[in-house]
Amino acid sequence: MVLFSLAIGLAPLLATAQLSGSVGPTTSFSTKSNHKVCNVLDYGSVADNLTDVGPAISSAWNECKEGGIVYIPSGDYAVETWVTLLAAAAHTTDFELFSSTSKGAVQGFGYEFHAKGSLSGARILRLADVSGFSVHDLALVDAPAFHFSLDTCSNGEVYNMAIRGGDSGGLNGIDVWSNNIWIHDVEVTNKGECVTVKAMAMPTPSTSTRNGAVCPKVDGDGVQLNNITTRNWKGTESNGAQRGPIKVSCANGAPCTDLTIEDFAMWVESGDKQTYVCHSAYGSGACLRDEDKHASYSTTVAVTAAPSGYSAATMASDLSSAFGTDSPIPIPAIPTSFYPGVTPYGALAGARSSSA
Template identity: 60%
Template structure:
């Protein structure tokens, strides 16, 4: 099999990004090295691109043959996945998924589950590889009990990129207890319902960038425990929006940076959600956010009514910086652009809100709410302790709130009763920002 030089360069070396990361991320062995060692084509292990034959056993067999160092290759074509695959162990392995996998099985769990693996890469060399979950077949019956599309557990030194994950019956992509990972150049498109999370991460030293998410729940969300997480160039295009949580007991999250996040017609631009609980969130930066048409903008809510109360005085939030937010919210009188509602027995401390300019799309005023939150900016109170509650009514639009939109902003959400089309991975994820890495398909074409 012949590979061009651009493709061979994919995964050439682990990357060290700036800001919150603690070290390098990504595979430690290049794709070229893996491919030169061994290529396991699923067509040689019983796979058939007929959209009928279950490709699950072929993927598992190819993985077993290549997991000590090599490439599992899924060529272009349409495949059926009737039985889920659990890929365990292995080192210095890649899965090159250039075909489209359609869910045909109905079990719960995870369609693709990768665990206890290191120096790993999952990608499409054409940027056209996809998994079509056909979740609407569950959702139209009112069920969210179907499988997740992709879950990584205890995977280190890895990347996932240039793939589309579409219409999952449940969550789309979870990273659980992983380390040193990079996720980029992806499109996730789900139904317009809660419980269909885009990307959830509770891991260490993870870089997520240049990703578009459409759904009605989590866009890119950090859960506990997590440390050294960098999320940037994110396009929440008719989504639930980015978030942290929900947070429960013994929370341990630190050193998280979100920047260049564009949110359109979503539930929120960013939300931290809890109700009771314990533990800490520290060193969080939310910078360069643009929003339009969202129900909530900044929404820190430690009395989140959609979550049952858990034991504890509340999660301690400390050293939180929100800066350079622009755009508009749907209705600032009903849901103002700033809500910092912290627990009375665990007040938020060292919170900074600066360069925050948003205005309402409906009506002539908006509200800011701060409860038990200490720091500087907006309605925050100086100091560090004691309970208080304040609501500020703003009747004049702030200077500089006008912000760019994106050409691909959806006019309506995808429903839950019909098939959702597989998208093309975009080449722009935030106004004015160039993607950090070119699409793999573009690199291959230009070489």
């Protein structure tokens, strides 16, 4: 097993890994629009928050999946039928899913499952075997289980999104089992992982995140991780003594090398101590060992004072308390900044369209 976990609290994170090629759709939106546009209203959908939009989306996809656009106009739509969109050869490429106004959202009503004691259910959004794609300018709210799953995908970009989940583990924001994926400028409010990167992203870590959390995890005798930098992380964790903000756990047979943790300044919301845990991990910062000989080891470091540079920045939309699991979660506005003073890499789609 390899676990690289730097994931507690609300904090900005810059974790960089080398992308292995270009990401995003392979043709422009205008090119696809000129080819064909399939409006779900033409396939039986009604924006009345009652009529099941699932069959209409499926029909529109079948008509436009070869290089066209499936268009869902502004309005409130109900989903009763969970939709699986398949390309002719069970592989999709040059795919883009977004809200042109940056106000689109999918409400999963997970609280209806959770109030009955169940944390199992459908993902709000799952991409499988998709390449050359992007998902952006959407809000995903209150999933029955995970909010967004990327399975066996490649060369994708996920950005300018807001994800709100219930106050329970297992309601992850984004789960990635894919290669060469760039995730940036995503706001996640939940009690599970914000962004977790799993088996398919290894052994070459090719997922780069900004303002999120990265947790690659692989079962096996040993997977080599190297050349990973994490910087500029400030904020708080709930209980740093119980679950500290830094845990880098690598395989004894394949220690992680060339790791860097810098500009890291997190502190506890309760208590007076936090812990850093490093296992067979080499580099600079926190509890990493800076040695040429890469033998297995395990160490826990107790930190009893707030690190230099610590701050707990707030935003206008910060929540006063976490959401529960048995009542509705409101749909948020997608923010124009995903951390105080940080400008997103790309403007919101709604801002671009309004200025066009």
